[in-house]
Amino acid sequence: MNKGILAFFLLCAALSSPAIHIGYLLPAGARRGSDVEILVGGQQFWGLKGALISGDGVSVTGIEPIRGFPHPAATQRKYIMGWLRAIRKGVSERPPLPEDTSGWMKHPYYDRIDTLEPLQREQMLRFLLVPRNPLQASPAIASVAIVKLRISPEAEPGRREFRLFSNGRISNPLSFFVGAHEETRDPFFPLPPDKPEAPEFRVPAVLNGQIMPGETDFFRFHAEGGETLTFTMLGRGLMPFIGDGVPGFFQPQMEIFNAKKRSVAFVDDTYFNPDGTLEFKVPETGVYTLAVRDALYRGREDFVYRISVEKGSRSYPIAAPPDFPIPTLDADRCGILRRGVMIRGTLDKPGKIQLFHLQLKAGQPVVMEVYARRLNSPLDSLLRLYDSAGNLLAVNDDVPRLKAGTVMQHTDSSLLFTPGTDGDYLLALSDTTGLGGKDYAYFLRIDEPRPRFTLYSVPSAVEVARAGAEPVRLTVVRHEGYDGPITLRLAHGGPYSIVGTSRIPAGETESVITLGVDRRKTSTLPREVKLKAIGENGYRTRAVPSDEAMQAFAYTHLVPAERFLLTQRWKYGGGEKFSWAFRENVLRMKAGSDQAFPFRVRRPPADAEWKLSLTNPPAWLTTVESGRDRLVLRAAPGSAGKSANLLFKMDYSYNQKDKKGTIKRRTSEIFLPALTVEVTP
Numbered sequence: 001m002n003k004g005i006l007a008f009f010l011l012c013a014a015l016s017s018p019a020i021h022i023g024y025l026l027p028a029g030a031r032r033g034s035d036v037e038i039l040v041g042g043q044q045f046w047g048l049k050g051a052l053i054s055g056d057g058v059s060v061t062g063i064e065p066i067r068g069f070p071h072p073a074a075t076q077r078k079y080i081m082g083w084l085r086a087i088r089k090g091v092s093e094r095p096p097l098p099e100d101t102s103g104w105m106k107h108p109y110y111d112r113i114d115t116l117e118p119l120q121r122e123q124m125l126r127f128l129l130v131p132r133n134p135l136q137a138s139p140a141i142a143s144v145a146i147v148k149l150r151i152s153p154e155a156e157p158g159r160r161e162f163r164l165f166s167n168g169r170i171s172n173p174l175s176f177f178v179g180a181h182e183e184t185r186d187p188f189f190p191l192p193p194d195k196p197e198a199p200e201f202r203v204p205a206v207l208n209g210q211i212m213p214g215e216t217d218f219f220r221f222h223a224e225g226g227e228t229l230t231f232t233m234l235g236r237g238l239m240p241f242i243g244d245g246v247p248g249f250f251q252p253q254m255e256i257f258n259a260k261k262r263s264v265a266f267v268d269d270t271y272f273n274p275d276g277t278l279e280f281k282v283p284e285t286g287v288y289t290l291a292v293r294d295a296l297y298r299g300r301e302d303f304v305y306r307i308s309v310e311k312g313s314r315s316y317p318i319a320a321p322p323d324f325p326i327p328t329l330d331a332d333r334c335g336i337l338r339r340g341v342m343i344r345g346t347l348d349k350p351g352k353i354q355l356f357h358l359q360l361k362a363g364q365p366v367v368m369e370v371y372a373r374r375l376n377s378p379l380d381s382l383l384r385l386y387d388s389a390g391n392l393l394a395v396n397d398d399v400p401r402l403k404a405g406t407v408m409q410h411t412d413s414s415l416l417f418t419p420g421t422d423g424d425y426l427l428a429l430s431d432t433t434g435l436g437g438k439d440y441a442y443f444l445r446i447d448e449p450r451p452r453f454t455l456y457s458v459p460s461a462v463e464v465a466r467a468g469a470e471p472v473r474l475t476v477v478r479h480e481g482y483d484g485p486i487t488l489r490l491a492h493g494g495p496y497s498i499v500g501t502s503r504i505p506a507g508e509t510e511s512v513i514t515l516g517v518d519r520r521k522t523s524t525l526p527r528e529v530k531l532k533a534i535g536e537n538g539y540r541t542r543a544v545p546s547d548e549a550m551q552a553f554a555y556t557h558l559v560p561a562e563r564f565l566l567t568q569r570w571k572y573g574g575g576e577k578f579s580w581a582f583r584e585n586v587l588r589m590k591a592g593s594d595q596a597f598p599f600r601v602r603r604p605p606a607d608a609e610w611k612l613s614l615t616n617p618p619a620w621l622t623t624v625e626s627g628r629d630r631l632v633l634r635a636a637p638g639s640a641g642k643s644a645n646l647l648f649k650m651d652y653s654y655n656q657k658d659k660k661g662t663i664k665r666r667t668s669e670i671f672l673p674a675l676t677v678e679v680t681p
Contacts, residue, residue, distance in 0.1 A: 019463070020044050020164050020171035023141040024302035027185050027208035028238050029177030032057070033153035036183075037119050037146055038176075040164065041301050045143040047166040052526060053176060054562050057155025062148035066120075069127040070105035077128065083113050084125075084191050119146055122188040129192065136213060138244055141301050151178055161562040163461065167524045168569025170461035172547045173561050175238055177306065179206045186210065186217045198289060203229060204310045209292060211252070211303040216293040221309075223282040230314040231267075231278040231290070234306040240406040241549040241557055242302065248552030250303045251295040254278045259286050268295060271378035271439070272409055279313055316439040319375040326447060331356075336424075339366050343444040347379060347429075347436040358425040358446065367449050367480060368427060369414040372442040373407060379440045380433050383413040386426040393417065393425075397432055402477050404456060404546065404558040416449065416480070451482035452539045457531050460545035460561035462515060464568045466522070468575030468670045469499050469514035471647055472531075474543070475558065476509045483507050484536040488543075491530040495521035496566050500673025501585040504533075505643035512647050514674040517568045526565045573668040574652045577602045578610070581629075586676040592637040597648070598630040599672065608654040612672070615647040621677070633677075640681040648672040 022042035030036035040051075045065045053060070072080060075098060083095050092114055109116060109124045116124070123144065145164070155178045162176035186209035187196040198218035201207065209217045223229060235252035242248050251274045256265040264283060267276035282288075294303060324342060331345025336357045345354055360366055372379040385394040394415050401410040411432070419425070429444060454477040464470040476486065486504040490497060499516035531543035545564035549557050581598035589595035599612060612631045614623060620639035625632035631648070650670040655663050 022171045024304045028306045032155040040145045041141040052163040054161040057152035065145040073103045076104040207307040211299040213299040219290045225284040229280045232308040233275045236274045241551040243550035246552045255291045257289045318441045321371040321443040347440040350436045354429045356427040360419040365418040369445045370412045373411045380411040381413040382432045384428040388424045449480040455543040456546045457543040461565040465571040468572045469673045474511045489532045501676040511645045572670040575670045591640040610652045635679045639679045643678040
């Protein structure tokens with residue numbers, strides 16, 4: 001990501017009110033036909049109204065943000081612990097209060113310990129009994145809430161998208177799974193001197209837990225000698241990137257011990273994936289223990305895991321490639337190839353090189369693109385193209401790609417080659433590391449160029465201002481020569497619409513548009529919309545809603561979401577007072593000349609001040625004047641042919657009386673509808 005776009009993103013985040021952020025769910029799923037309490041960790045949980053779970057069959061039956069616990073006085077702490085010990089002994093009555101309770105801290109849980117549910121009591125106990133290390137604390141997961149869910153017996157098993165929302169605010173999404181098997185979670189934090197006992201489960205099952213600093217979780221199970229059990233871990237898969245930790249994700253390990261406490265099976269990573277899959281061939285009938293920990297014995301609240309345990313082996317999952325209008329052939333039976341085929345194959349032995357014979361026409365470009373790592377294959381591909389005499393014509397190992405999705409190693413190869421002569425050519429596909437095996441699957445596309453693009457919108461949930469305009473950042477990945485403009489349309493928008501420009505100029509890879517809402521149709525309920533896009537060549541797609549995530553303080557990734565959600569709220573005081581004094585959304589200016597952008601101001605207070613500026617201007621555009629009713633920009637000499645979407649920000653200040661009659665100076669930063677500017681000779 002370039003620094004200018006990053007600056008724009010940070011500006012947008014700073015101008016909006018604090019967003020709800022969720023960092024973990026515990027457990028991260030539940031069995032259909034059950035009721036479950038989910039502990040949600042994150043920040044900015046004030047004013048929560050509910051949770052959003054995609055798909056059918058999951059309903060919210062309750063939500064409780066847990067207030068921060070104050071440190072009790074010594075006498076109060078002694079009283080609380082005595083009450084807890086009495087409850088453990090079966091005495092439910094509240095102990096009599098001491099005569100002196102001065103200095104005792106207030107918290108709803110401290111006054112009703114006997115009625116607390118297990119999850120509520122655990123949260124209180126962890127606060128009272130677990131020492132806090134400020135160096136390990138993370139503000140991003142400092143807030144907690146309990147969400148109660150009811151899973152219908154008819155709910156479809158699989159992944160859902162979980163979000164929290166309040167009036168006008170929607171959180172980022174996390175994965176929540178509906179399962180079909182019995183679910184077990186690690187035990188609640190016990191009251192000393194009790195110690196947690198390893199829960200027992202029967203296969204098939206799903207195990208849920210959370211690894212705290214230095215912690216190892218244990219689960220016991222019975223297995224028959226000779227059978228095969230498969231343990232599939234989801235750890236990093238639940239929270240792909242952690243911004244304030246190194247290496248930026250949870251690294252879970254699984255190990256199985258027999259009754260003599262000897263290790264009989266272990267897994268760390270599976271190929272490139274930190275979430276390992278452990279295939280356990282049971283040596284003899286008996287009771288075994290599964291141990292779960294972090295590879296470095298780290299831990300914190302968002303080190304959450306979910307393990308599926310099934311009988312039998314599980315084939316390694318390879319996703320399907322993109323759908324192109326070309327036939328798919330098997331690598332071992334494909335014969336002589338021409339443009340317009342997809343090859344399916346596997347480098348099933350270490351060091352194997354797969355050769356393909358091509359017949360190509362002079363002047364007709366051919367795309368040779370591997371789909372492997374993007375589909376979850378461990379293959380690290382290498383492509384080499386030779387002519388009929390054995391001369392190397394082109395080679396590619398990796399292609400730089402946008403950090404979009406959860407794959408961290410972009411190892412898929414791609415070549416675009418235009419033959420100089422008709423003839424026979426040889427294409428060699430191998431693994432860069434010389435490895436291979438039954439899981440080293442790939443798809444190889446040999447095709448004509450198909451100009452197209454992939455569009456990402458950030459964030460996946462937008463809080464649209466009821467006055468002014470709301471920016472949405474767009475990232476365009478242009479494929480195989482498409483460099484033209486892109487026209488946008490908001491589908492199923494209801495009261496929402498694109499205000500200002502609705503196009504992305506030719507060649508632009510980072511852009512911005514603005515959304516508005518009809519203030520006569522007010523509702524803070526989230527609305528699912530789709531941002532559709534069409535190229536000048538007729539190619540159609542829709543924007544992939546995404547959220548930006550940081551990994552290990554340094555790397556930023558776009559994590560795709562399932563839905564694009566909008567909500568509305570008052571955000572920028574005075575936003576209704578400013579508008580453009582023209583109707584055009586695409587403006588043209590001459591290279592080396594000035595262009596005025598006039599705006600209207602509606603009934604400002606006598607003491608008000610305002611100034612319009614251009615946010616993140618391109619290098620070829622400078623501000624000449626910022627007046628009371630216009631902004632003047634100058635296009636640099638030699639900038640003919642340049643174009644960009646521009647975002648304009650109004651800095652507005654005015655006096656306002658508070659409830660006590662004190663006059664305070666209020667400031668607001670308001671966005672005007674984005675415009676497309678094109679420079680002509």
